[in-house]
Amino acid sequence: MTVKKPKFLIDRDRELCNDCGVCVRQCANEVHYADEKNKQIKCKPAECVNCQRCVSLCPKGALAVKQAPQEFSGNANWNIDIINAIQAQADSGGILLTGMGCSRPMPSYFDRMMLNASQVTNPSIDPLREPMELRTFLGRKPASLTLEGSQPTELPPQLELEIPIMFSAMSFGAISLNAIKSLAAAAESEHTFYNTGEGGLHKDLFQYGKNTITQVASGRFGVDIDYLNAGSAIEIKIGQGAKPGIGGHLPGEKVGRDVSETRMIPIESDAISPAPHHDIYSIEDLTQLIFSLKEAIEYTKPIFVKIAAVHNVAAIASGIARAGADVIAIDGYRGSTGAAPLRTRDHVGIPIELALAAVDSRLRDEGIRNEVSLVVGGSIRHSADVVKAIALGADAVYIGTAALIALGCHVCQKCYTGKCNWGIATQRPELVKRLNPEAGAERAANLIRAWKHEIKELLGGMGINAIESLRGNRLMLRAVGMTNKELEILGVKAAGE
Amino acid sequence: MLREGDIRIPSGCAISGFINRKGNRVAGDQIIRSIALMHDRSNGLGGGFAAYGIYPEFKDYYAFHLFYEDNTVRENTERYLTTHFNLEMGGPIPTRKTKGITNAPLIWRYFVKPKLEMLYQTELSPNEFVVERVMEINTLCRGAYIFSSGKNMGAFKGVGYPEDIGEFYRLDEYQGYTWTAHGRFPTNTPGWWGGAHPFTLLDWSVVHNGEISSYDANRRFLEMFGYKCTLQTDTEAIAYIFDLLLRRHCLPLDVAVSVVASPFWAEIDRMPEQKKKLYRSARIVYSSLLINGPFSIILGSDNGIMALNDRLKLRPLTAAEHGDFLYVASEESAIREICPSPERVWSPRGGEPVIGVLEDGVVETDDSACLKL
Numbered sequence: 008m009t010v011k012k013p014k015f016l017i018d019r020d021r022e023l024c025n026d027c028g029v030c031v032r033q034c035a036n037e038v039h040y041a042d043e044k045n046k047q048i049k050c051k052p053a054e055c056v057n058c059q060r061c062v063s064l065c066p067k068g069a070l071a072v073k074q075a076p077q078e079f080s081g082n083a084n085w086n087i088d089i090i091n092a093i094q095a096q097a098d099s100g101g102i103l104l105t106g107m108g109c110s111r112p113m114p115s116y117f118d119r120m121m122l123n124a125s126q127v128t129n130p131s132i133d134p135l136r137e138p139m140e141l142r143t144f145l146g147r148k149p150a151s152l153t154l155e156g157s158q159p160t161e162l163p164p165q166l167e168l169e170i171p172i173m174f175s176a177m178s179f180g181a182i183s184l185n186a187i188k189s190l191a192a193a194a195e196s197e198h199t200f201y202n203t204g205e206g207g208l209h210k211d212l213f214q215y216g217k218n219t220i221t222q223v224a225s226g227r228f229g230v231d232i233d234y235l236n237a238g239s240a241i242e243i244k245i246g247q248g249a250k251p252g253i254g255g256h257l258p259g260e261k262v263g264r265d266v267s268e269t270r271m272i273p274i275e276s277d278a279i280s281p282a283p284h285h286d287i288y289s290i291e292d293l294t295q296l297i298f299s300l301k302e303a304i305e306y307t308k309p310i311f312v313k314i315a316a317v318h319n320v321a322a323i324a325s326g327i328a329r330a331g332a333d334v335i336a337i338d339g340y341r342g343s344t345g346a347a348p349l350r351t352r353d354h355v356g357i358p359i360e361l362a363l364a365a366v367d368s369r370l371r372d373e374g375i376r377n378e379v380s381l382v383v384g385g386s387i388r389h390s391a392d393v394v395k396a397i398a399l400g401a402d403a404v405y406i407g408t409a410a411l412i413a414l415g416c417h418v419c420q421k422c423y424t425g426k427c428n429w430g431i432a433t434q435r436p437e438l439v440k441r442l443n444p445e446a447g448a449e450r451a452a453n454l455i456r457a458w459k460h461e462i463k464e465l466l467g468g469m470g471i472n473a474i475e476s477l478r479g480n481r482l483m484l485r486a487v488g489m490t491n492k493e494l495e496i497l498g499v500k501a502a503g504e
Numbered sequence: 505m506l507r508e509g510d511i512r513i514p515s516g517c518a519i520s521g522f523i524n525r526k527g528n529r530v531a532g533d534q535i536i537r538s539i540a541l542m543h544d545r546s547n548g549l550g551g552g553f554a555a556y557g558i559y560p561e562f563k564d565y566y567a568f569h570l571f572y573e574d575n576t577v578r579e580n581t582e583r584y585l586t587t588h589f590n591l592e593m594g595g596p597i598p599t600r601k602t603k604g605i606t607n608a609p610l611i612w613r614y615f616v617k618p619k620l621e622m623l624y625q626t627e628l629s630p631n632e633f634v635v636e637r638v639m640e641i642n643t644l645c646r647g648a649y650i651f652s653s654g655k656n657m658g659a660f661k662g663v664g665y666p667e668d669i670g671e672f673y674r675l676d677e678y679q680g681y682t683w684t685a686h687g688r689f690p691t692n693t694p695g696w697w698g699g700a701h702p703f704t705l706l707d708w709s710v711v712h713n714g715e716i717s718s719y720d721a722n723r724r725f726l727e728m729f730g731y732k733c734t735l736q737t738d739t740e741a742i743a744y745i746f747d748l749l750l751r752r753h754c755l756p757l758d759v760a761v762s763v764v765a766s767p768f769w770a771e772i773d774r775m776p777e778q779k780k781k782l783y784r785s786a787r788i789v790y791s792s793l794l795i796n797g798p799f800s801i802i803l804g805s806d807n808g809i810m811a812l813n814d815r816l817k818l819r820p821l822t823a824a825e826h827g828d829f830l831y832v833a834s835e836e837s838a839i840r841e842i843c844p845s846p847e848r849v850w851s852p853r854g855g856e857p858v859i860g861v862l863e864d865g866v867v868e869t870d871d872s873a874c875l876k877l
Contacts, residue, residue: 125717129714129797152755157778159782371727371728469717470715472815
């Protein structure tokens with residue numbers, strides 16, 4: 008009843024294909040194979056995940072992957088995905104797993120907001136002729152500047168970014184060492200930061216310490232004082248957008264020697280991070296962890312607290328600010344993951360645009376917005392998303408999926424299988440080596456630089472030449488096709504208003 | 505039709521101002537001539553003046569200037585005022601029938617001091633008490649608007665060309681040591697007189713030419729400190745920014761200037777160590793108060809004036825000195841109109857303040873709203 012039906016078809020142009028076998032060697036899913044009899048290359052499309060690796064590397068351009076024309080009855084409610092899922096669960100009795108972020112066709116609020124530009128009454132600014140400043144500081148700011156004589160009192164520790172974009176938390180284990188090295192080197196060259204995720208810090212990465220945010224999550228993998236001191240900031244991870252309310256599970260087969268050493272766990276043991284931190288069952292417990300970490304590092308670095316965007320996010324964020332966090336990171340429901348239960352990924356959490364607007368407004372109502380910085384992630388797809396997020400009130404953004412796409416990811420959503428043909432979400436040595444960390448660093452840095460140019464163009468068009476003048480400047484946004492309630496929550500006017 | 509405060513109206517403008525640093529007072533006809541020369545920079549939809557040193561006989565009293573829509577509103581507001589303040593004297597501000605000035609509201613003036621029992625009850629300083637009451641009346645009493653609340657100073661403004669507004673308010677009969685003026689070119693009709701400039705709070709007055717692109721970032725930061733931006737104008741936000749930095753956070757003028765028209769990071773990075781630390785810290789703490797986009801402003805205060813351009817100098821501003829006088833204006837011609845051969849004329853760079861303060865002791869000032877150098 009449940010023969011595995013292919014989701015994709017491989018279209019091989021026999022005119023072009025010379026049976027060289029590149030596709031066979033490139034596919035970790037073993038879709039392509041050489042026919043024993045006539046040495047012709049054939050394929051088993053049922054195993055194909057459409058990662059585009061064979062298509063990209065075929066020297067003859069002979070391959071294309073297409074959606075399989077598999078149609079069921081056409082019932083819009085009981086569609087093919089639903090039926091397949093039920094059959095798979097009837098077979099296995101298990102939870103459905105997936106990778107990346109929510110793929111349901113939910114509305115994007117970023118896409119329904121338009122940016123302003125100057126016309127006549129004030130001049131737009133040309134970033135090729137005038138300075139355009141994107142430097143951003145993350146950390147707690149005092150309510151006022153106090154002077155002792157002519158010198159200011161020391162400010163709390165700040166992270167200094169030359170562009171308000173950072174690479175979000177992706178652990179060693181979930182992604183390969185070469186992928187992390189690529190991002191770390193790009194963060195260094197572009198004067199921003201990458202985040203270790205909960206997988207500890209591999210010994211090769213200590214050299215990137217000044218561009219590193221080390222994460223402390225519920226599993227506490229790889230956490231010791233050297234780890235805490237190695238980076239420029241520490242992030243306490245409470246939750247992530249792809250799977251709010253649940254922990255992580257790195258299967259033992261991914262825990263080889265390097266991952267084991269870095270995470271400080273036995274080889275081939277499952278690395279399971281609990282759903283909550285078992286020393287944080289309340290907001291006052293969070294305060295204790297924040298200040299334990301601050302004491303450990305002697306108040307030299309800002310402490311981030313990362314949460315998933317959930318229904319009561321504004322009140323939670325306000326509590327986190329009052330608990331002593333210096334930066335609050337919020338991850339929307341579209342945020343990605345290496346592995347998550349499908350139903351959690353697709354049905355838990357709220358859109359980052361609404362969460363951000365609600366948090367920024369609440370913190371301002373409480374008069375404490377300047378005491379914390381806000382970083383948001385969860386599907387920042389291009390430079391205009393960055394600009395809109397900052398106009399809604401963010402100080403900076405985290406990008407994860409976009410950075411991985413720069414490294415070769417094609418969003419096949421099979422990260423959890425460990426068979427990533429692009430050498431990103433895998434620990435298999437023969438796959439990992441496909442990603443050259445130097446080439447990866449250059450591509451990730453190129454992406455950041457390209458977005459930097461675009462952000463400057465967009466800012467200049469608005470007559471703004473410093474990113475801080477955009478932060479929370481919601482008059483630069485107008486909405487198309489939203490309800491009054493959505494406008495109210497976003498604090499944005501309708502287009503034409 | 506929506507009136508100013510319900511919508512945000514971009515404007516172009518002319519500004520002019522001068523100070524006599526010895527505190528010698530001159531009549532208002534000079535500033536009228538200066539601003540009138542730049543007639544074409546306004547469009548008849550707004551003009552106004554601020555004058556310092558005009559009420560020496562009431563120098564210890566807050567001089568409230570109010571617009572009323574009608575006498576009922578006036579009576580209600582006066583009841584509110586007498587609950588909170590001792591009124592020394594009150595009455596309509598003398599005006600003159602002037603061609604081109606129509607639809608004037610009721611314009612009244614009161615010389616007041618906060619009631620002592622109110623100060624004790626609220627545990628506020630007199631200045632803070634006045635600020636709160638002004639915000640309260642301007643947000644809650646529809647039809648009443650306090651447009652001037654300083655001591656020994658006053659704002660005079662309305663809808664019309666600035667020279668006609670000056671004539672209407674009989675400014676030739678007032679004597680002041682500092683005068684500033686504003687002619688407005690709003691894109692829309694402001695609908696009421698409160699939308700005209702200068703904008704004032706306590707002894708601060710701001711006349712401004714420009715449209716700031718950072719407005720909403722500035723506004724939302726200010727609102728965390730209790731300011732209510734009811735007019736939705738840049739000028740109002742700029743006045744509050746200086747009130748916050750100079751009066752409430754007690755920063756010296758150069759630090760405040762480095763916040764609103766910050767040097768670029770590339771320049772800060774090159775500064776000597778101590779100066780770098782100061783400018784860096786100020787910009788990090790007050791990044792939301794950077795005023796972005798084009799502006800030229802004249803900030804009037806108890807003890808002097810400061811004129812400033814945005815850091816790219818996207819609006820005109822010229823300065824001149826002659827004897828004890830310091831002049832600033834959108835155009836040099838507006839200065840030469842009243843001072844034909846100044847000893848020195850220059851065009852200040854973007855972000856470089858032009859400061860004129862009274863010499864020590866020439867006028868008795870209190871330190872509530874003054875430029876600390």
